[in-house]
Amino acid sequence: MIFQPAIIALLLASAVSVAMLFVAAPFALQIIRHWDIRSGSERQLQLERRTYLFSTLAVFVMATQLLSLLLFVFNADKMSEMFVGAMCAVGALNVNAYGFPALIAQMTVFFLAAGWLAVNYVDTRAPDYPLVRIKYAALLVLLPAVAAVLWLQLEYFLNLRADVITSCCGSLFSEDTKSLTGDMAALSPIPAMIGFYVALGLAFATAAFHAQTRRGGYAVAATSIVAFVAALTGIIAFVSLYIYEHPHHHCPFCILKPEYDWQGYWLYVPLFAATACGIGAGAVQPFRRVESLREVIPQVSARLAAIAAAGFLIFAAVATVFVTRSNLILIE
Amino acid sequence: MKSWIEKQRHLIDFTLSSLLRRRGRNLGLLVVYSLLVFVLASAMLYSHALRREAAVILEGAPEVVLQRLVAGRHDLIPPGYIDKIGQMRGVQDIRGRLWGYYYDSVVKANYTFMVPADGSVAKGALVVGPALARQRGLEANTGVSFRAYSGELRSFIIADVLPQASEIASADLILINEDDFRAFFNYPAGHYTDVALTVANAKEVRNVANKLSKLLPDSRPILREEMQRTYASLFDWREGIMLALLSAAILAFAILAWEKASGLSADEKREIGILKAIGWETGDVIRMKLWEGGLISLTAFLLGFVAAYVHVFKFGAPLFAPVLKGWAVLYPRFDLVPVIDGLQVATLFFFTVFPYMAAVLVPIWRAAVTDPDAVMRS
Numbered sequence: 123m124i125f126q127p128a129i130i131a132l133l134l135a136s137a138v139s140v141a142m143l144f145v146a147a148p149f150a151l152q153i154i155r156h157w158d159i160r161s162g163s164e165r166q167l168q169l170e171r172r173t174y175l176f177s178t179l180a181v182f183v184m185a186t187q188l189l190s191l192l193l194f195v196f197n198a199d200k201m202s203e204m205f206v207g208a209m210c211a212v213g214a215l216n217v218n219a220y221g222f223p224a225l226i227a228q229m230t231v232f233f234l235a236a237g238w239l240a241v242n243y244v245d246t247r248a249p250d251y252p253l254v255r256i257k258y259a260a261l262l263v264l265l266p267a268v269a270a271v272l273w274l275q276l277e278y279f280l281n282l283r284a285d286v287i288t289s290c291c292g293s294l295f296s297e298d299t300k301s302l303t304g305d306m307a308a309l310s311p312i313p314a315m316i317g318f319y320v321a322l323g324l325a326f327a328t329a330a331f332h333a334q335t336r337r338g339g340y341a342v343a344a345t346s347i348v349a350f351v352a353a354l355t356g357i358i359a360f361v362s363l364y365i366y367e368h369p370h371h372h373c374p375f376c377i378l379k380p381e382y383d384w385q386g387y388w389l390y391v392p393l394f395a396a397t398a399c400g401i402g403a404g405a406v407q408p409f410r411r412v413e414s415l416r417e418v419i420p421q422v423s424a425r426l427a428a429i430a431a432a433g434f435l436i437f438a439a440v441a442t443v444f445v446t447r448s449n450l451i452l453i454e
Numbered sequence: 455m456k457s458w459i460e461k462q463r464h465l466i467d468f469t470l471s472s473l474l475r476r477r478g479r480n481l482g483l484l485v486v487y488s489l490l491v492f493v494l495a496s497a498m499l500y501s502h503a504l505r506r507e508a509a510v511i512l513e514g515a516p517e518v519v520l521q522r523l524v525a526g527r528h529d530l531i532p533p534g535y536i537d538k539i540g541q542m543r544g545v546q547d548i549r550g551r552l553w554g555y556y557y558d559s560v561v562k563a564n565y566t567f568m569v570p571a572d573g574s575v576a577k578g579a580l581v582v583g584p585a586l587a588r589q590r591g592l593e594a595n596t597g598v599s600f601r602a603y604s605g606e607l608r609s610f611i612i613a614d615v616l617p618q619a620s621e622i623a624s625a626d627l628i629l630i631n632e633d634d635f636r637a638f639f640n641y642p643a644g645h646y647t648d649v650a651l652t653v654a655n656a657k658e659v660r661n662v663a664n665k666l667s668k669l670l671p672d673s674r675p676i677l678r679e680e681m682q683r684t685y686a687s688l689f690d691w692r693e694g695i696m697l698a699l700l701s702a703a704i705l706a707f708a709i710l711a712w713e714k715a716s717g718l719s720a721d722e723k724r725e726i727g728i729l730k731a732i733g734w735e736t737g738d739v740i741r742m743k744l745w746e747g748g749l750i751s752l753t754a755f756l757l758g759f760v761a762a763y764v765h766v767f768k769f770g771a772p773l774f775a776p777v778l779k780g781w782a783v784l785y786p787r788f789d790l791v792p793v794i795d796g797l798q799v800a801t802l803f804f805f806t807v808f809p810y811m812a813a814v815l816v817p818i819w820r821a822a823v824t825d826p827d828a829v830m831r832s
Contacts, residue, residue, distance in 0.1 A: 125691050125695055125697075125698060126690055127498060127693055127798070127805075128797055128800075129694075130694065130698070130805075131800075131801045131804035131805055134804065134805075134809075135808060138809075138812055171823045174736050174740060174819055174822065174823060175815070175816065178740055178744075179815060182812070182815060189800075189804075196800065197797060203682070204687055206683075246737065
C-alpha cells in the first residue's frame with residue numbers, strides 16, 4: 123500500500139522534517155550552552171549567523187506539519203474505498219492499530235508547532251533575541267514528537283492490507299459502544315448544544331476581551347482548548363446529525379466527503395485555525411515580562427486572540443447555519 | 455497587519471524586478487521546473503481520470519455476479535442452478551448471462567460475444583462495437599462472416615454499430631441473438647456463462663453473497679464493490695510506481711535547484727552586499743530570496759499543471775498512456791472526462807514545491823549571511 127501518491131508525499135514530508143530537525147539538534151545544544159548576546163566573540167557571531175538558517179529550517183518544518191495534517195485526513199478519507207466495510211476516514215484509520223494514534227500525534231504536533239511558531243515570531247521581533255535558548259530547547263522537545271509522527275505513519279501505512287474488514291463509523295460512533303467516542307455520541311442533543319455554545323461563547327469572549335484589553339492571555343489558551351474539545355464533541359453529538367439529516371449517524375469524518383459537499387472543511391478549518399491561534403496567544407504569555415518584549419508580546423498576542431475570536435465565531439456561525447438549514451428535527 | 459502586507463508587497467516588487475534582470479538564468483530553471491510538474495501532473499491526472507472512468511462504468515454492473523467453479527476453473531452454469539437460487543430475500547432480479555470470447559484470425563484480436571438481456575438483436579443480425587467496426591471496415595447493413603466452432607462459415611448482417619460514446623466499454627463487443635450464440639459456439643442448451651443478481655439495498659449485498667456461497671458451495675460470488683476496489687487499487691498502484699520511478703527526477707531536480715541557488719553570480723553577490731550595506735537585515739534578504747523561490751515555484755506549478763491538463767484531456771496523454779492504461783489489439787479510443795481532484799493537487803504540490811523549497815533553504819542562507827564589505831571588496 124506504500125505506492126499511493128499521497129502516502130509517498132506524506133512520508134516524504136515527515137522524513138524531511140525529521141532530517142532537518144535532526145541536523146538542527148546539535149546546533150540547538152550549542153546555542154543552549156554558549157549563546158551570549160553581549161559577547162562579541164567569534165563563536166557568538168557564528169551562532170548568530172547560523173540561527174538565521176536554523177530558524178528558517180524550523181519554520182519550514184512547522185509549516186510542513188500544519189499542511190501534513192490536512193493531507194493526512196484528506197488521504198485517510200480517500201483511502202476508505204480500498205477497504206471492505208470502510209466508508210470514510212474512520213474505517214481507513216481503523217484498518218490497523220496505528221491509524222488513530224498517527225492522527226492524534228499529527229494533531230498534537232500541529233498545535234505544538236503553532237505554539238512554537240508564535241514564540242519564534244515574537245522572538246525575532248525583539249532586537250536581542252531573548253528567547254533563543256527557550257526556542258531551541260523547545261525544538262529539541264519537538265524532534266521526538268515529529269519523529270514519533272513519522273514512525274506512526276510508517277507503521278500505519280506499511281501495515282495497510284487492502285482486504286481487511288474494518289469497522290465503519292457506525293459502530294465507533296453509535297450510542298451503544300462503551301468508549302470515549304461512544305460517550306460523546308450518546309450525549310443527548312440539548313446538553314451537548316448547551317456545552318457547545320457555552321464553551322465556544324466563553325472562548326470567543328476571553329479571546330475578544332484579550333484582544334481589547336490585553337489581559338488574561340493564559341485564559342485564551344485554556345478556553346481555546348476547552349472549546350476545541352467541546353466543538354468536536356458537539357460535532358459528534360449533534361452537528362453531524364443535522365448535516366446527514368439522520369438521527370443516528372454521528373461520524374465526524376463523513377462530513378468531509380463530497381456527498382455532503384465537503385461541508386466539514388467549513389467547520390474544521392476555522393476551528394483548527396482558531397485553536398492554534400488561541401494556543402499561540404497563550405504560549406507567548408510567560409515571556410511578557412522580558413524587557414525587550416514588553417511592547418511586542420501584548421501586540422502579537424492581541425492579534426492572535428483577535429484571529430482566534432473570529433475563527434470561533436465563524437465556526438459557531440457555520441455550525442448554526444448547518445443546524446438551522448437541516449430538515450432533521452432533533453428537538454421539538 | 456497593513457504595514458506587514460505593504461512590506462511583503464514591496465519585497466515582491468523588488469524580487470520580480472531582480473528576477474527579470476537575470477531573465478536567462480531563471481528561465482532555464484523555470485522550464486525544467488515546469489517540465490517536472492508537467493510530467494508528474496500528467497501521470498496523476500491521467501490515472502485519476504482512468505480510475506473515475508472505471509468507477510463510472512462499474513456503476514452499471516450488477517451488484518453480484520455468480521460463477522460456477524470446477525476444480526478452481528470457471529465453468530458453465532448448468533440447468534436448474536438458477537431455480538435453486540430461487541427466491542432469495544433482498545434479490546430483485548436473477549438473470550442467466552451468455553457471453554464468451556472469440557479469436558478472429560483476420561485482425562488477430564479477441565472479440566467479446568454477448569447476448570443482450572433485453573433480446574433486442576434479431577436472428578441473423580449483429581450489433582458491433584466501434585473499434586471492431588473500424589478494424590474490419592464494417593458499417594450498418596453490411597455483411598460479415600465468422601468461422602463457427604462447428605467449422606462452418608456463418609454470415610451475419612450488421613444491424614448497427616454501437617455509439618462512439620460507449621467505446622471504452624464496447625470497443626471489442628459483438629451483441630448477438632441467443633439462438634445464434636448457442637448455435638455458433640455449440641453452446642449446450644439450458645446452460646449459461648454466469649448469473650447476474652441485482653440487489654436493491656447496498657447493505658444487503660454481503661449477506662446475499664454469504665447466503666449464495668452457503669447454498670451453492672461450488673460457486674464464487676463476485677461483488678461489484680470488490681471489482682471497483684480492485685480497479686481503484688490497480689490504477690493507484692500504477693500511478694504510485696510511475697511516481698516512484700519519477701522520484702529520481704525529483705531528486706535530480708532538487709540537486710539542480712540546490713546548485714542553481716548556491717552558484718550565485720558575482721552580480722547577485724554584489725546586489726546582496728549593497729542591499730545589506732544600505733540597511734537590509736539578513737532576515738530581509740532571506741525573505742526576499744524565499745519570495746523568489748515561492749514565485750518561481752508557483753509559476754512553474756501553474757504552467758506545468760495547465761500544460762498537463764491540456765496534454766491529458768485535449769490530446770489523450772500520448773506520453774504516458776501506454777504505461778498507465780495497458781494495451782490490446784482492439785484498444786478503445788476514448789476521451790477522458792476532465793476531473794481535478796483536490797487531494798491530487800495537494801499531493802502534487804508536496805512532490806514538487808516541497809523538495810524545491812527544502813533544497814534552496816541552505817544556499818539562500820549562505821547568500822544572505824555574506825558580509826557586505828567582503829563582497830564589495832572582492
